[in-house]
Amino acid sequence: MKISDVIQSADWKTEKHAPVIEAPEKVKAGESFAVELSVGKEIAHPNTTEHHIRWIKLYFKSDNSKFVFEVAASEFNVHGESTDGANKGPVYAEPTTKAVIKLNGSGTLLATSYCNIHGLWESSQTITVE
Amino acid sequence: MKISDVIQSADWKTEKHAPVIEAPEKVKAGESFAVELSVGKEIAHPNTTEHHIRWIKLYFKSDNSKFVFEVAASEFNVHGESTDGANKGPVYAEPTTKAVIKLNGSGTLLATSYCNIHGLWESSQTITVE
Amino acid sequence: MKISDVIQSADWKTEKHAPVIEAPEKVKAGESFAVELSVGKEIAHPNTTEHHIRWIKLYFKSDNSKFVFEVAASEFNVHGESTDGANKGPVYAEPTTKAVIKLNGSGTLLATSYCNIHGLWESSQTITVE
Amino acid sequence: MKISDVIQSADWKTEKHAPVIEAPEKVKAGESFAVELSVGKEIAHPNTTEHHIRWIKLYFKSDNSKFVFEVAASEFNVHGESTDGANKGPVYAEPTTKAVIKLNGSGTLLATSYCNIHGLWESSQTITVE
Ligand SMILES: [Fe+3]
Ligand SMILES: [Fe+3]
Ligand SMILES: [Fe+3]
Ligand SMILES: [Fe+3]
Numbered sequence: 001m002k003i004s005d006v007i008q009s010a011d012w013k014t015e016k017h018a019p020v021i022e023a024p025e026k027v028k029a030g031e032s033f034a035v036e037l038s039v040g041k042e043i044a045h046p047n048t049t050e051h052h053i054r055w056i057k058l059y060f061k062s063d064n065s066k067f068v069f070e071v072a073a074s075e076f077n078v079h080g081e082s083t084d085g086a087n088k089g090p091v092y093a094e095p096t097t098k099a100v101i102k103l104n105g106s107g108t109l110l111a112t113s114y115c116n117i118h119g120l121w122e123s124s125q126t127i128t129v130e
Numbered sequence: 131m132k133i134s135d136v137i138q139s140a141d142w143k144t145e146k147h148a149p150v151i152e153a154p155e156k157v158k159a160g161e162s163f164a165v166e167l168s169v170g171k172e173i174a175h176p177n178t179t180e181h182h183i184r185w186i187k188l189y190f191k192s193d194n195s196k197f198v199f200e201v202a203a204s205e206f207n208v209h210g211e212s213t214d215g216a217n218k219g220p221v222y223a224e225p226t227t228k229a230v231i232k233l234n235g236s237g238t239l240l241a242t243s244y245c246n247i248h249g250l251w252e253s254s255q256t257i258t259v260e
Numbered sequence: 261m262k263i264s265d266v267i268q269s270a271d272w273k274t275e276k277h278a279p280v281i282e283a284p285e286k287v288k289a290g291e292s293f294a295v296e297l298s299v300g301k302e303i304a305h306p307n308t309t310e311h312h313i314r315w316i317k318l319y320f321k322s323d324n325s326k327f328v329f330e331v332a333a334s335e336f337n338v339h340g341e342s343t344d345g346a347n348k349g350p351v352y353a354e355p356t357t358k359a360v361i362k363l364n365g366s367g368t369l370l371a372t373s374y375c376n377i378h379g380l381w382e383s384s385q386t387i388t389v390e
Numbered sequence: 391m392k393i394s395d396v397i398q399s400a401d402w403k404t405e406k407h408a409p410v411i412e413a414p415e416k417v418k419a420g421e422s423f424a425v426e427l428s429v430g431k432e433i434a435h436p437n438t439t440e441h442h443i444r445w446i447k448l449y450f451k452s453d454n455s456k457f458v459f460e461v462a463a464s465e466f467n468v469h470g471e472s473t474d475g476a477n478k479g480p481v482y483a484e485p486t487t488k489a490v491i492k493l494n495g496s497g498t499l500l501a502t503s504y505c506n507i508h509g510l511w512e513s514s515q516t517i518t519v520e
Contacts, residue, residue: 001451001498001500002397002399002512002514003397003449003502003512003514004392006451006457006458007393007394009392034226049346050309050310050341050345050346051341054337059393059396060220061391061396062220064220065212065220067213067505068393068509069208069219069221069509070207070510071208071221072204072206072207072208072227073204073205073207074204074205074227075202075204077199077200077201078190078200078201078202081310081311082195083197085310086309086346089199089377090192090195090199090234091190091232091233091234093201093202093229093231094231096164096228096230097202097227097228097229097230098226098228099204099223099227100224100226101221101224102222102224103221104219105220107220110391110392110393110396115457116338117341117349118343119456119457119459120460122392124391124393126391131321131384132264132267132269132370132382133264133267133328133370133372133382133384134267135321136327136370137263139262179439179476180471180475180476181471184330184467189380191261191265191266196379197266197378197379198263198266198379198380199376200314200374200380207444208506211440211506213508216476219507238261240262240263244330245327246471247327247472247473247479248327248473249326249328249329250319250328252263254261254263294486320480320481324480325472325473329467329468329479329480329481330467330468331467331481332464332466332468332483333464333465334463334464334465334489335464336489337460337461337462337463338450338460338461341459343455343457349459349494350452350455350494351450351492351493351494352492353462353489353490354422356488356490357487357489358486359466359483359487360484361482361483361484362481362482363480364480364481367480
């Protein structure tokens, strides 16, 4: 079995688990820009102690290199748990974050996300460096 | 020795390592809001293969509970490393991120950050839930 | 408020949350050795979807440097959650791990751990490099 | 592009990047056991500030469920960096760790690992629960 057998993908407009990548289509070499990353932008995902999004990771595959780089990773670590029981706690983290990056060449942004009961999901977007 | 002996704090306007927390002073119970988190907002921190900010974490201590919750954690995982050597790679992650959270009671936001050669840093901000 | 106000410490033989560090007291410079890290070695900690140990991190403070290094971090990411509900899933991660490290000078190993409802805990052990 | 296009696999006896999974072939339901995880067991991987293994993650795909679970993740966070420059620091983390887990059904253990310049790698092993 390969990890690719269990990483799911889908259009995030119709599937609440697919990570959403919002980034420019073109950027300037060496200039910082934001990549907005989220899950459930169109259809909200549950956020409970028992069922929630745990993290989103961002990778970059340069057109000029063979290997992928892990760029950033954001964890969403609290979902209402408490000493009074599940879903009674004072704080919840939502699956929305951003990375700020700079690139020296064109390539593809890849995002993966993880639901604690519905597993791994992925999306990608190409990006051109001028 | 305690970990508190090695967590440093300082005004982020004069010390480039101290994490910056930008959040509302007052929020509504159960309503999502963004917490902008960064290092080097006023004085940029180096971003090289040999010296960079690795992560920022966000914690919340409710006024009504004894224990702290880890809310979110963002890692900055690439800093120009490559098969051609240090600082020749195609992508850099900057130490800027955000968390989106909701609260059910007042308390304190605490942030920690880590420079790979200058260690652990922290900041905090109180937040009121109306 | 400081993060040190909310990091708890205790003897792990009587407090099930305190991280246990098992490492040699003396090691040779540049030779790899194992550091066993766990929570609940004497008194088991619950391992349920609602209440569990999330991670253990290991830091090193050299006697010869001002700053602490983050050495290793192990996450325990599954605790019986499933699409059939809490505590019905097929897999649980226990809070036991190890790091393998090498040192070039004497100092202190520091461990922190996190219970999802009982917060942050720490322990330390000095280590001599011959 | 899919993340599967950039996750590499190989026999760890001949390729130093492939993660090594050492686990029993058969275990008893609900009984804890160790999974030894490493990179470079046969052919050592470099461990320098510029080139090193960053993490190993362990996943479990139950034969009875559609989705994969993230079980454990171990990070190797220090590789000789220091204020005196690269490869002059007092501590190095080696890419060897363990997870302790319990299962309630048969399935497949999957491991992924990440070299900071040679990207993502994976391995798997089936495991039977009696
Ligand atoms: Fe889900
Ligand atoms: Fe620094
Ligand atoms: Fe606890
Ligand atoms: Fe490598």
